[in-house]
Structures are given as structure tokens and as C-alpha cells.
Amino acid sequence: MRRISDHNLLTHYIDKHNIENILDKDILKHAQLHFYEKDEYILEAETKLEYYYLLVDGKIKVSYLFENGKSMLLKFYKEFNTIGDLELLKNIPVLCNIDAIEDTYLIAISSDILRKKYLDNVKFLHHLVESLSEKLYATINNSSYNFVYPLINRLSSYLVEHMTDKNYIILNSSFKEIAQFLGTTYRHLNRTFKELETASIVKCEDKIIYILDEHRLKELSKNLYIKSL
Structure with missing residues (x-):
């Protein structure tokens, strides 16, 4: 210090x-x-x-x-x-x-x-x-x-919370930090991102997440996190 x-x-x-x-x-x-x-x-x-x-x-x-x-x-x-x-x-x-x-x-x-x-x-x-x-x-x-919701719902909520009026999100935290925040592992988080990509809901390019289907992403989002990342 x-x-x-x-x-x-x-x-x-x-x-x-x-x-x-x-x-x-x-x-x-x-x-x-x-x-x-x-x-x-x-x-x-x-x-x-x-x-x-x-x-x-x-x-x-x-x-x-x-x-x-x-x-x-x-x-x-x-x-x-x-x-x-x-x-x-x-x-x-x-x-x-x-x-x-x-x-x-x-x-x-x-x-x-x-x-x-x-x-x-x-x-x-x-x-x-x-x-x-x-x-x-x-x-x-x-x-x-x-505790209650599967990771795909938690991740969707996290992404919805960080959405702006643009069609993409720039993540300010590393995947490791986001995984810790969502109560999961780095591997499970990566698999879930790939699941959202396969469903053509998002597209990931490093720390930029492009929102391809905002309506479906919001449907998966069951609640909103308090911003803290």
C-alpha cells in the first residue's frame, strides 16, 4: 500500500x-x-x-x-x-x-x-x-x-444485466472471475457459452459477446443480478 x-x-x-x-x-x-x-x-x-x-x-x-x-x-x-x-x-x-x-x-x-x-x-x-x-x-x-437456477439461466441473467443499447457486451471481468461470481467452474462456464452460441443466441469473440437473439436471451433470464462485476 x-x-x-x-x-x-x-x-x-x-x-x-x-x-x-x-x-x-x-x-x-x-x-x-x-x-x-x-x-x-x-x-x-x-x-x-x-x-x-x-x-x-x-x-x-x-x-x-x-x-x-x-x-x-x-x-x-x-x-x-x-x-x-x-x-x-x-x-x-x-x-x-x-x-x-x-x-x-x-x-x-x-x-x-x-x-x-x-x-x-x-x-x-x-x-x-x-x-x-x-x-x-x-x-x-x-x-x-x-442455488436455484441452472447455469444457463444465471449466465443469461448476467448478460442481460450488462446489456446496453448496443448489440454487444464488452466483458470487464475475466471468465475465471465470472465463473466464481456465478458459482461454477471455468470449464462449465465455457460449455454454457458454447451452448448459447450453438443456439444462435450469442456469439463470443474473446471478451466481446455479440447478442444475436435478445428476446430468447431475456426468456432464459429468470432474474437480474445486482451489478458487481
Whole structure:
């Protein structure tokens, strides 16, 4: 991790993500800008939460670590998000491993300062409630959907969620990352993409997915994922 002493860059990210709408200026005077290189640990499970983080640029992976040493991928985050909500409120050790999977910038605010001075701040508390609610909804939605529906439905839903007004999708994540997110293997994901290609629903060219039959793709989509990749 590197602390970036560039006030203009910090101000740029605060303005870009309208952070003053969720954190008062009095809180932001404690803000620092941290940089993590690709594949670097941001937080490690069972350690103390030293900083409450706001993801402002880059991409991170959130994994839950079990007692037997195995881990389960929970989320990828690329757009603006926060890290450490629950740990900050409950004053407990970090629950998940957080890794940077791209070069990543985060705004960091000391968790000790937040607990001592700002947990009664109405704007900040409202932000925490909103953040935790969104994460709970996304986790329940995606986990239950992965359990109930076959991969072809889950993949179709994922593609529909990322569709634009163009007839193609440029995947921002690797097939390995998408497979983890959908609760499957890389091989099974490839087979399912080929199944959609054989049915002339999509055409795959590296990370570009051309939508050949939008109607049939939407028919296969039984629900929509919360965007997180």
C-alpha cells in the first residue's frame, strides 16, 4: 500500500463520486488516499480494521475465509463502494479477505476516529444503513439465485444485466472471475457459452459477446443480478 500525498487527486475523487453527500466536510478532513497494486491485499480476515475505505477507482475481490482454510468468493466491486461497514459498527475484526485485482485507489478514514467522533453523525449513519442494506440485498439475491437456477439461466441473467443499447457486451471481468461470481467452474462456464452460441443466441469473440437473439436471451433470464462485476 502507498499513501498518495496528492490533494488534487483526492479532491477529484471526492467530487467525482459526490462523497460530500454522504460524509460531512468535518469527516473528510481526516481522509487519506491509498493506492494498492494489482493482487495486493487490502484487508485480511481476522485483523483489526484500521481504516474505513471508500473504493473510488479500480476493482476489488471480497472472499469469506472458512475455518478449514477454504474461501468462498462473495463479490467483485468495480464501481464506487465502501469497505468495513459492519466491522466499523460492531467493532469486530475484519470478516473477509479483500484483494485488489486491478490497481486500486481508496479513500481511507481512520476507523478509530470515526468511532470516537462520528458514529452519532446523522448523515454518516444514514450512509451506513444504505450501504449495509444494499449489500445484504445483493448477497441474498445472488446467492439464492445461484442455488436455484441452472447455469444457463444465471449466465443469461448476467448478460442481460450488462446489456446496453448496443448489440454487444464488452466483458470487464475475466471468465475465471465470472465463473466464481456465478458459482461454477471455468470449464462449465465455457460449455454454457458454447451452448448459447450453438443456439444462435450469442456469439463470443474473446471478451466481446455479440447478442444475436435478445428476446430468447431475456426468456432464459429468470432474474437480474445486482451489478458487481
